Amino acid sequence: MVLREKMNAKMGDAELVAGIQRLKQEKDIVVLAHFYVQDEIQDVADYIGDSYQLAKLAKTTPQQTICFCGVNFMGESAKILSPGKRVIMPDIKAGCPMADMITTDEIERVKAQYDDLAVVAYVNTTAETKAHSDVCVTSSNCLEIVRSLPQKNIYFIPDINLGSYIKSQVPEKNVILHDGFCCVHHKIRVPAVQEMIEANPDYKVLVHPEAQAEVVALGDVVGSTKVLLDEVKKNDAPGYIVCTEVGILHQMQKAAPGKEFLVPTRTQTCRSMKRNTLQKLYDAMDTMTPEVKMDEELMQQALRPLEKMMELSLNLVR
Structure with a gap:
């Protein structure tokens, strides 16, 4: 392993790209990249998109191994939606600060305070948070889904800014906000x-x-x-x-x-997303690690709000 790492460290970008393309074929891997990762990774990816687009797409690709270039909750979502596939990530420690700003204790506390409540979790959340929620939403379907929910009270987690936007658009609902935020957009x-x-x-x-x-x-x-x-x-x-x-x-x-x-500010960069590099991508595909592994019961619990989102989205399209 040490020898391999030393050899890989000497590889230039062109060699890494060639190696990545070779490993895709040899190991039946599809490479998914979020819009926010480095340009060179976007260029070598098979598909580029937002977190939910990619997680849903992973389910339909024929490859049995998914290499997800993003942050760790994205790898979790891909695994939850494709439990039979192997999911690896270039940097499994690349986290999302906003996703970590909500705790399950906070969710349960609000549930106890309100009747007729739906916990609506932004898809940018951990599997544990999803497991304590009623439905997930994305930034593209959040308004339609919140409007369609029968509950009067909506606890939107964790992003106060996206939640405030929803609150302004659905005055007929009582939208309760959490105080989380995206460090990049908030600045x-x-x-x-x-x-x-x-x-x-x-x-x-x-x-x-x-x-x-x-x-x-x-x-x-x-x-x-x-x-x-x-x-x-x-x-x-x-x-x-x-x-x-x-x-x-x-x-x-x-x-x-x-x-x-x-761009208005120099701080519009997500450091976690930029932890994904060509070298780490090559190494992950070469060693098939690090792999996203999750508790089976947690996966089933976190799947429910994702399936609810897909069901509601399908009904809204009809």
Whole structure:
């Protein structure tokens, strides 16, 4: 193992990419990458998307091993939805601070305080949190699902910013907020965005709803990472002010190479996502480790709110 690591350390990016492509075939591996990981990993991945898109896609791919380039709750979701497949990650210690901001004790405390309550968990949560929730949501389906729930009281966890956005859109519900937040989106500030708007009045402002309400209010388009990317593909604006993690710029630039993309702050980078590297990806595929392993009972409990989300989403489409 030590010898292999020393040999791998000497490999350049081109050699790593070639090795990754070879290992895909030799070991029947599909590589999934979140929009926020490093550009070179996006380029070598078989599929790129947001966390839930990829977890759902993993279920349908023919490969029996999934290598998920993202943060650990994403690997968990892929394993929960595809229990018969092996799930490995380049860096299984890459975590999500927001996902860790909610505890099961807090959830149970709120459950005890309210009748007619639905616990709605953002998909960006740990398996343990999902297991204590009634339904999961993504940033693209959260409004429709919350509106469709029969319960009057909604405990939205853990993101206070996405929760506040939902609360503003569904006044008929009593949305109870947790105080978690995404460290990246929470740091995007109104003055920086306004300064860019004043300097570029023809540019469209794209905002992820994990940003604070004051920033969301400035958005021409507010939505999930995929929604923002789709907007770039179809809109004819000369440029965009992008209020989400900078990793999405790689796909936006591919989608609209003649456009300019600006980010308001230098802190729009998720360090956890950037822990995924080509070297770690190659090593994970080479050794088939680290592997996502979960307790069977926890997987079954965490599957329920994910299945509920899929059921509600399907009914909403009809």
